[in-house]
Amino acid sequence: MIPKSGNRLSDKIMRPQDAMSLAGAPSQPQEYLRSLSRWHPLEIAFWLATLLPFFLFPTYLSLASQIAVAALFALSLDIILGYAGIVSLGHAAFFGIGAYAAGLFSKFVWGEPFSGLLIAAAMAALIGYLTSFIIARFRHLTLIMITLGLGLLLAEAANSAGWLTGGSDGLQGVKIWPVFGYFKFDLYGTTAYGYSLAVLFLVFLAVRRLIHSPFGLSLRGIRENWTRMPAVGADSRAHIRKAYTIAAAIAGIAGAVIAQTTQTVSLEALSFERSADVLVMLVLGGAGRLYGGLVGAIIFMVARDQFSGIAPQYWYFGIGILLILVVMLLPNGILGGLAKLTARWSRK
């Protein structure tokens, strides 16, 4: 029996297994999933707040747009790392594939942004699907090494294929048409933010649906006990392949959005730093939570912008301190800490 408290904030942002233990054994899994997928007022408030930069910070929209892209990328990593327990240090591979696919598409076919986005997602999903057969066979440390290696291989391949990618000078000739043929990507970043935010929101809706489905639940099962899931009828490897392909497609979309909104693509899109940064964002915000990557991306990017404004040479120092504090004091990320606090508060 699930009480009405299913709509409480603590249940929203806590990992489901915590919620289960709080609410007692769930008798009706469908009802449990349905209770999770109900919209909490705070979620609505969060998405309304994402519109505020248009009015409050009209000169920060370029930054806001890149935060939205980082959030989308972190959301994609969250699916595999936070929900399915696949550790990846090479997730930038798909980001880069998306960026190059969108860039090349605009250069050789046409510059319409939405079709570019679809092509990028398809390309990233294809490569993701192919590599998922390797990914699904391994766990933990081996996975870190494999994803790292795949990421580096791809970066080197893009460097060698200078005739196609422009190598270390970056891809030249990226031209994106105005969105709907009307909204030109402008200096203030108004169109860029509108576009990135819309894409982020739509993808978020899809991911939210996915995570609150039986498929999402079995991913969490795989994360907790990989060998046991097949015994309850969920083939771990097939699930991991699906999750990995979906995450790759979303990372590809994120890469495509940054390529389109800035009209630049370079090897940096595939770099190890990008893979590492997105991991840091997710850990900061809280892995295994829908809003973890989003909150982490906001904090990381804003902190980076502010720190580097104060002392350009030392901004990583600030990020480092922040990361150490969060990992030490809030092992489940900032959202994990908040969830604990609200849970304690609501129990009183």
Next chain:
Amino acid sequence: MKIMRIAAAGLLASAVGITAANAQKTIKIGVVLPYSGQFADGAKQVDEGIKLYMKQHGDTVAGKKIEIIRKDTGGIAPPVAKRLAEELVVRDNVDILAGWLLTPNAIAGCGVSAEAKKVSVIMNAATSIIVDKSPYCTRTSFTLPMVTTTLGTWAAKNGVKKAYTMVSDFAPGHDAEQGFINGFKAAGGEIVGSVRMAVANPDFSAYVQRAKDLNPEAIFVFIPGGAQPAAIGKAFAERGIDTKKTKVFGTGELTDDSALKNMGDTALNIITAWAYDHNLKNKLNLDFVAAYKKEFGGDNPNFFSAGGYDGMALIYEALKKTKGDADADKLIGAMKGTKWVSPRGPMMIDPETRDVVETIYIRRVEKVGGKLVNVDFSKVENVKDPVHEAMKKK
């Protein structure tokens, strides 16, 4: 409704801000450089060049106060570079963009320069095409083909008939290779072989052995700075390449101060072409080096510092011409054809391409007073970017 009112107020405020900035007696220069990350050292030196120029020439020109706003890209990151340039324009209301150590970032910055109509001064990035990306982009460093094509031509004219090239397999390596081969062949030389080496490959012995087997009169090398010059110096010594008999050619990065420190005596007799060295003996440079060392704690200035220093020189000279008007059309108009004398010699901005025209020095590594230095023994004056020259002919 309230939100709309706030928005309107915000827009109004920013509009007022823009006009107020124009009326003010300040000219803001937004400097975008990778102050953090693996290229931080170069960024620091460009920045020191800027600082020294402003210290020596004052922070006021044509009645306007010059204000520098610094932004960090943290390495190669064109999306970040583009955003920073946009923010400098829309938020900080800068009049001029400057800096640009790395090609991909510089290209992204030129996109903003073209759209926002702001002059952008490239103080380092050395790929030819950058200045073509905006009618308001100009450069005060050099281009890689300016150095390598000049070296190729010079080598062929000075008795080298057969050369081998070995470059790192990335875009600047390809440009360097092409530049050298073009210059060398045009002047009657013959290329006996070329190899492209993995960018992150610290062991050069196999490549050097292959070069040695072909017994060329000269070997042209282009590799990234850092740890690699020492590794290739070691490989030459181990494989028994005598730099007195087989000439080793390169660009200035191969034998800059930090590389020479690591290479030791294996660097002796390497011949490089470059636009600047602290060892140049003209009076202006002696003063520049002395002031630089005094100001920043003992290190010699290098080509990064010269690029920053001359970038400011160009901005100051052009602002004098426009009487302090930083309007992009007027300012770039004033910059075209501007001539000035720099520690590296006479400089000019080509009125047609907006690229730099300067002297390229041919130097040999020698031991002077127990220290390895690049001693210039020949030079080619008024060198223009060969890529743009070739485009003109087409």
